[in-house]
Amino acid sequence: MPLPFLTADRDLDPDTRTADSAALAHDEPDHWRRPYRPGPWRVGAAAVFLLLASFVLISALIIAMTGSLPGAAACAVVGAAMITLALRLLRVGVWVSAHGLRQVNLLRTTTEPWSAVASVQTRQQPVRWLGLPRTVQGQALIIERTQGEPLRSLLTDHNGDFLSRPEAFERAADVLEAWAAEYRA
Incomplete structure (x- = not known):
């Protein structure tokens, strides 16, 4: 079962393209779009950053429960920065x-x-x-x-x-x- 919301280039598939379809597959040309899917290396790197961010945020929770709020805040900021980096990496x-x-x-x-x-x-x-x-x-x-x-x-x-x-x-x-x-x- 295809998942059309996951494929940015779904209209460019040779199997689904008809002879009378336009060369450019876009419905709303005024919206910014990436004409290709992010590759596995980019998605994998973002997933690793998100995994590391989850560990850092769990560390922030543990540090906060021990009573050291400045250390917990520092860990939370680092975790938020890692999440931001992962999301920006996916937008590159x-x-x-x-x-x-x-x-x-x-x-x-x-x-x-x-x-x-x-x-x-x-x-x-x-x-x-x-x-x-x-x-x-x-x-x-x-x-x-x-x-x-x-x-x-x-x-x-x-x-x-x-x-x-x-x-x-x-x-x-x-x-x-x-x-x-x-x-x-």
């Missing part, structure tokens, strides 16, 4: 709408209107493996701006969302290129 990625393209990083968010985007293309180049300093040869989705230097690589086939999922990377790159082609004009 590329989001699109009719307004533009939004690149969400762990600590900052960059939004470019479609009028500022000159081209969206996939290139073969050295990419970072899971965001670590080690680089490997792979594909990256590059956004060229009309003015200024290009954006940092939006997607790579070796990041936390697409490692060992090359078909998901290709599908996400195609969808982002289609959004750019439709809304840049």
